[in-house]
Amino acid sequence: DTGVSQDPRHKITKRGQNVTFRCDPISEHNRLYWYRQTLGQGPEFLTYFQNEAQLEKSRLLSDRFSAERPKGSFSTLEIQRTEQGDSAMYLCASGGQEQPQHFGDGTRLSIL
Amino acid sequence: KQEVTQIPAALSVPEGENLVLNCSFTDSAIYNLQWFRQDPGKGLTSLLLIQSSQREQTSGRLNASLDKSSGRSTLYIAASQPGDSATYLCAVRGNQGGKLIFGQGTELSVKP
Numbered sequence: 775d776t777g778v779s780q781d782p783r784h785k786i787t788k789r790g791q792n793v794t795f796r797c798d799p800i801s802e803h804n805r806l807y808w809y810r811q812t813l814g815q816g817p818e819f820l821t822y823f824q825n826e827a828q829l830e831k832s833r834l835l836s837d838r839f840s841a842e843r844p845k846g847s848f849s850t851l852e853i854q855r856t857e858q859g860d861s862a863m864y865l866c867a868s869g870g871q872e873q874p875q876h877f878g879d880g881t882r883l884s885i886l
Numbered sequence: 887k888q889e890v891t892q893i894p895a896a897l898s899v900p901e902g903e904n905l906v907l908n909c910s911f912t913d914s915a916i917y918n919l920q921w922f923r924q925d926p927g928k929g930l931t932s933l934l935l936i937q938s939s940q941r942e943q944t945s946g947r948l949n950a951s952l953d954k955s956s957g958r959s960t961l962y963i964a965a966s967q968p969g970d971s972a973t974y975l976c977a978v979r980g981n982q983g984g985k986l987i988f989g990q991g992t993e994l995s996v997k998p
Contacts, residue, residue, distance in 0.1 A: 778929075807985065816890070816975050816988030817930070830985065865929055867986075874920055875986060877930040 778878035780866050786884045787856060794852045795881045799868030806849050807867040807875060808841055810834065817865055823849060853883075861885045888913045890978055892989035899966055900997050907961040907992045909976035914954050920986065921950050921961050922975045930975065934961070966996045 779798040787793050799806045805824050809817035820839070821831045825846035835841075838857075843849040853860055863882050867875040889912045899905050909919075918937045922930040934943045934950040936959070942951040949962040959976055973993045977986035 780929075809986075814990070816977070816990050817986075819985040819987070822985060832985075867930075874932045874935040876932060877922075879929040882927070 778866055778868050778876055780864075780878035780881050782881055783879065784882045784884070786886065788886050789856055789858060791856055792852065792854045793856060793883065794850055795864055795866075795883075796848060796850050797866030797868075797878060798848045799866070800876060801847075803868035803870055803873070803876075804846070805869050805871070806843055807869075808849070808851055809865040809867065811863045811865055811880070812861075820851075856883075856885050858885050888916075888978060888980060888987045890976060890987055890989040892974075892976060892992050894992060895990065896993040896995070898995040898997065901966060901968060903966050903996075904962070904964050905966055905994070907963070907974050907976075907994070909959040909961070909989055911957045911959075911978050911987075913980070914957050915980065916954065916978045917981050917984070919950075919952055919959050919976060919978050921948075921959075922977065924973045924975060924991070933974075963994075966994075968996050968998050970994060971996050 781796045807822040808820040811817040821841050823843040838854045841851045863880045865880045867877045869875040891910050893908045920935045921933045936943050936952045947964040952959045973991040975991045977988040
């Protein structure tokens with residue numbers, strides 16, 4: 775068990791480009807969560823999956839954002855047509871129904 | 887709508903002091919509460935999880951309490967050390983397996 779892994783750690787891109795992040799959860803966890811954190815704030819919930827089913831999406835998740843977990847293992851978060859306001863740390867967490875959520879080190883996105 | 891508030895936003899103490907961090911939440915119907923530590927540029931490390939039926943949890947020099955009826959939790963750190971310097975976040979979960987709602991965090995600095 776190596777913990778929750780996120781890739782890449784840093785992403786710099788120009789406004790208007792598409793970006794995709796990957797999260798590999800702890801293998802025995804069936805729930806996977808995405809959060810976004812801006813400087814000086816606590817993380818805000820975006821969406822979560824139980825196995826491959828996406829169970830809840832925040833209103834923060836505009837139609838430019840899409841998340842998938844095709845085989846119930848790793849997940850991807852894609853942002854299309856990035857905007858300045860998308861600059862943030864994107865955090866992934868995994869856990870079971872009764873277990874605490876365990877977080878990865880995040881992907882820091884910077885929009886030029 | 888659940889809101890989580892942490893006071894103070896920042897705290898600086900000399901090494902060796904005992905200290906208390908506060909967390910309050912507006913809706914007492916929580917499933918559990920989790921305290922995290924976040925080092926700069928890193929993800930979140932889970933410190934303690936308190937189920938809604940519990941009053942407190944302890945791990946080493948850390949003790950977290952929960953008063954669900956008044957919507958409050960405290961994190962007590964005994965004999966603080968410079969290595970305790972980090973941002974501490976509390977988060978509540980409204981239902982089994984669901985999302986976490988975070989406070990803004992308390993940035994702790996322990997001076998040698």
